[in-house]
Amino acid sequence: MSKSKLSPEARMLSTVISGQRSQFRSLADAWMTTGATSLSVWANGSRLAAWPKGTEEITPSMKAPIRLNGGDVGELWVEGIGTPAAEKTLIANAGFISRLARMEKELMGMTERLIDTQDQLLAVYGLTEATRNHLEMDDLLKQLAKTATGLVGCESAFLLLKNPDDSLNIEHYPEVRLDEELIQSCLTKVSGTKSELLLNLSETEYSRAGLRNLLFTPIIIRDEVSAAIGLINKKDQDFGSPDIKLVRVIAEHAGSRMEHLILFQESIEQSKLQVEADLAKKVQLRLLPTTFPQVEGVDLWAGSEPASQVGGDYYAFVSNPGRPFTFCVGDVSGKGMPAALLMAMSRTVMRTKTNVNPTPTPEVILDECNSELYDDFTEVSMFATVFVGQYHHEDRKLMYGNAGHSPVVFCPFDGEPILLEADGTALGVLPTSLAQDQSLTFRKNDVLVVMTDGFSEASNHDDEFFGYDRLLTVIKMLAKKPAKDIFDGLYETIKNFSAGRPQDDDQTMIVIKGT
Template sequence: MPDTSHVHPDVLSLRKVLLLKKQELSALLEITQAINQDTTEETLYKIFQFTLLGQLNIRRIVLYVKDEGRWQCTVSFGFQLADFRKIELPDEIIDTCVAGACSISSLKLGAEWQKLDTVIPVTQQDAVLAYVMIGNVQDDYADEEAIKFLETLSNILVGAIENRRLNRQRISAAAMRKEIEIAQEVQNLLFPSKLPNDNQVAVHASYVPHTAIGGDYYDVVSIDQDRFLFCVADVSGKGVPASLLMSNFQAGLRTLLRQNVELATIVHELNHLLFRNSGGEKFITVFFGIYNRATRKLQYVNAGHNDPILLPDSGPIQYLKEGTVMLGIMEKLPMLTVGEADIPPHSLLLSYTDGLTEVFDESGAEYGEEGLIKLIRRNRYLPLGALHKEMLREIEEFSVTKNHFADDITILSCRFK
């Protein structure tokens, strides 16, 4: 050890200052190099910890960072120090230490906090993003200037991590937007571009998604000169997974129709397909109908869906209930009945998803099937497009949330001439 007995005190003091500045510069370089090397957040926190220990000889370090509104301890290091990763940040610190360093001894905190000396808030735009707690600091590194440097160093670290988090969120949001765009395109391709409208039958469909990607689906497929299949379905869940399940469902349906199989076989095979793809965790309610123009007969299967309403020109309403349970919840359907209905001239058939009827007013009363039947009785001879608009207008007027419906709405109606 060099002999400093003959050195003037001012020179010694200057040497100490220069040494501290050199240590601070080294600490700053270590942190900035780590940031520039695109180091992971976890590694950055470790470098911060060992930089304070190795360069500045700070023996106890605790760092709390605000992440998505919650305070989390990301660094907890020091001799005889509690594991602060398991300790909530006290309100006393949050409420008191907002504009500058605070002495731990001035706060009414538990015994585990007494091993620390100082709390340093790290702020950006008047908002506290982090708290650095230090303890067992060498005497030469405990003045106000040192505290300001620690605050600056911590600000660089926390700012870099916050920027990475925001960048990650932007990338994730961009990826999600792209995923939604693709799913929307897939969903739009699922819907038929042309619906039957001839001298025997007219079909019209309306679809109002609740979110960017809905969970409803409808289809109309020509089988031969006389017959066409139509269906309305509602998949559990929303978003991209629901869209993908619907695309599998449609692909399976189209393949089975090309094989000219019976309706019962179509339903069994689609149930097996859905169960295999989702393992029973997702399901689809669906109404299938096959109409024969030559015989005026409708074969149908209602798989746990809202009962379509068949309104003849005269006589009582008929509800199409025959069928089975929802598809996809079990490997084999426990029962299946194929219903059949004769379709009188000038009948109206309305298929829909539950978003059309599960609408509530300010008192909590439901629009329901009763409201729907009253509406179609009043307006049954309107052109189908106008009828659908009237349905949507009336439930919007009825709903306490107006046009912010709680679920997707799909309407498919057939007018038999």
């Protein structure tokens, strides 16, 4: 009888005999010395082995059952002896063979598990190799589906990933076998249970399309069922427990690959944003003058430092032959990109109005800018404080208009510094600007410092503002120096005051000194 027709238990018994052949022979020899004529092992009515060699016909005088897991799997026969003592010995021998069979079964189980583990390791290795170079999610999903088809031995597979808007990204291999509706309903089911779903499709409408079975396994990404793998038609049979185990391993690995790719794509997005922000900063810095016009009668210096990547502060100079030198400092409320965009707009409008208007006094410039920008400011809920100054050298007059801007400090060479307070509201607050032209005499060594509140509101470790009083004192101390030194001295003093605290607001300053 060929081995293949034996039951699995009988096959195991046969394996035990072939593995322990010399021991069985010794056992048979022992029986021969007690007068037996043969010893044989039987299963399912067939003889698995018999001793001595060449034994043909056997008429057993005693039989003892060989048991495994509570059931009889075979018998041990002895011929030619039948005493009660011999029967006891035979039963003991059969019990011994049973134990051998049990150990053999355990060994086979362990081997099977070892092979499973090795298969899984190979699967992971295969997946890693197959997917390592895929940087697009669609490609990765398709490759995972292809590799899973080969590893599990099924006709086709699909991988799906839930997009942030809950739509599904599905990739099939080698072709589409299942409609999205069924896939969606499977996903809904496994999202709750978080375990695989095994569907027999042979009695359903899908059988017409040749579908027999589907193993649908959830993939957990960031603690949620965000993806899944579906395997269709296990070749020649149904999906069994080794397949389920293998697919779990594939799902786990696929999840980690997908998560890596998502992270990778997110970091690329981040980098893109960073590059754009860097570019915005560069553009914005280019909008601020880095070289200053030579203006008869004044020495000037200016600078600006945004608190975040881009800021809402700006300063500008307009110096045209035959027209008074005009300068302005603006502070758009808020920070970041919206403030920066409005800053660029305000600056352009301010320069255009100054260049185009035949008599661009500060009041006219501010009023026209307000009219031009009011709707835009209202639209985005922002406003801008602006100081516009204009120096007329012929009569050493400084005209200015102040739309809600502070601090502006005027320090006459022979007197105490004073704040030039605003008379108009910031641009964008009211439909008409209330700022009016003001003027003062700007003599040799008089100093004007126009700053944004990022300086006066710089705070120290006790949350105390630098404030106006300190500002006036420091300006008074520095007023004898050239414009650049006044600028640097103020900047340093305020920086030291905030002692390493991060800068909360943009800081911009123009220093003008009469020469």
